[in-house]
Amino acid sequence: LEKLKELQRALLDLAEANKDEIMPGYTHLQRAQPVLLAHHLLAYFEMLSRDVERFRDCLKRTDVLPLGSGALGGVPYPIDREFLAKELGLARVSDNSMDAVSDRDFVIEYQAAASLTMMHLSRLAEEIVLWSSAEFGFVELDNAYVTGSSIMPQKKNPDVAELARGKTGRVYGNLMAILTTMKALPLSYNRDMQEDKEGLFDTVDTLLSTLEVFTGMVRTLKVKGEKTRQAAEEGYILATDLADYLVRKGVPFREAHNIVGRLVQYAMERGKSFKELDIGEYKNFSPHFGDDVYSITVEASVKARNIHGGTAPERVGEALARARRSLDG
Incomplete structure (x- = not known):
């Protein structure tokens, strides 16, 4: 033990x-x-x-x-x-x-x-x-x-x-x-x-x-x-966050998933990252995309998962403290 x-x-x-x-x-x-x-x-x-x-x-x-x-x-x-x-x-x-x-x-x-x-x-x-x-x-x-x-x-x-x-x-x-x-x-x-x-x-x-x-x-x-x-910043790791972004704009997740899937394919074919796409390219896939789409970053993605057991810094800090207490208590 x-x-x-x-x-x-x-x-x-x-x-x-x-x-x-x-x-x-x-x-x-x-x-x-x-x-x-x-x-x-x-x-x-x-x-x-x-x-x-x-x-x-x-x-x-x-x-x-x-x-x-x-x-x-x-x-x-x-x-x-x-x-x-x-x-x-x-x-x-x-x-x-x-x-x-x-x-x-x-x-x-x-x-x-x-x-x-x-x-x-x-x-x-x-x-x-x-x-x-x-x-x-x-x-x-x-x-x-x-x-x-x-x-x-x-x-x-x-x-x-x-x-x-x-x-x-x-x-x-x-x-x-x-x-x-x-x-x-x-x-x-x-x-x-x-x-x-x-x-x-x-x-x-x-x-x-x-x-x-x-x-x-x-x-x-x-x-x-x-x-x-x-x-963490390479590739299209923020695709789920883009889908969640559209959901918050009222798009059903099934539809948002399809939109982002097509957006990823478009970006891959052109050798572009999400941040290298201009707003016009985003809007070609959905009018719900706005300039605030560029606020989606790896930091924002991690911070958004702010529930018990999630990876948000606040929650991880709580988990670290609980773990330390379990060993020292």
């Missing part, structure tokens, strides 16, 4: 240090709408918060004393199981001896929680791999978390992010292995269950080491704000 929170702190520190940086938000890995970089990073903070909750919840079902269950039917000795549970620091005793000796739900549940956490790390790792490439250039990784090439001297490979992505499959494999082992076992104990340990221990070691190294990578990550801003 503490290692998860350390990664959350690293993400939060990075978000706070770059809270004004604008970047493209993506769907289908295509530029979609401008967002604040901090808003993007906070999405991973939320994922990790759910991971923390899952591990805490998993502990509730693991914090049970099986002692006294014997081989399967209980023991013939008058032991005080509640006293033993208290002395050993466990929350409660098991209620059924056959279940206690044959249950491995706690192993499976931990592996499932770990798999979800690794999936979240893998998603962020993939974005770091993309963002650190020359094609994006959004971030620069510290030399401690990259390697060179044995052949190509110019290379700076994001090996740590790639390894985190790769080790996710390893943890998934451990989860599937224990599920497969348990799927057809009759009550109560069977020797098959000795296979539960190797995968569990490997998952614990893999998860903890990945979290530790990943946190260091995030803490030393450098954001290239000029690159994220440039990417």
Whole structure:
């Protein structure tokens, strides 16, 4: 839990240090709408918060004393199981001896929680791999978390992010292995269950080491704000804002969507950006366009999404404060 929170702190520190940086938000890995970089990073903070909750919840079902269950039917000795549970620091005793000796739900549940956490790390790792490439250039990784090439001297490979992505499959494999082992076992104990340990221990070691190294990578990550801003201003990322503009002028969204779609095609064919179109060209597509259309900028787009959970600076500031309180509280 503490290692998860350390990664959350690293993400939060990075978000706070770059809270004004604008970047493209993506769907289908295509530029979609401008967002604040901090808003993007906070999405991973939320994922990790759910991971923390899952591990805490998993502990509730693991914090049970099986002692006294014997081989399967209980023991013939008058032991005080509640006293033993208290002395050993466990929350409660098991209620059924056959279940206690044959249950491995706690192993499976931990592996499932770990798999979800690794999936979240893998998603962020993939974005770091993309963002650190020359094609994006959004971030620069510290030399401690990259390697060179044995052949190509110019290379700076994001090996740590790639390894985190790769080790996710390893943890998934451990989860599937224990599920497969348990799927057809009759009550109560069977020797098959000795296979539960190797995968569990490997998952614990893999998860903890990945979290530790990943946190260091995030803490030393450098954001290239000029690159994220440039990417956010390129192309036709404000198309949705133009459609929303027409909606505010009374145009139904379906019609506004069609108008802006044709406008984008027109601009692309002429190699022009939205701001390079003159008002006459805009009015050729709809008389509802006025000079105020030029007030639509990436800053205005981000600021307009001023609802709880949105990317507006005010809302992101509130989210950053909530995140900090959740860690420090």
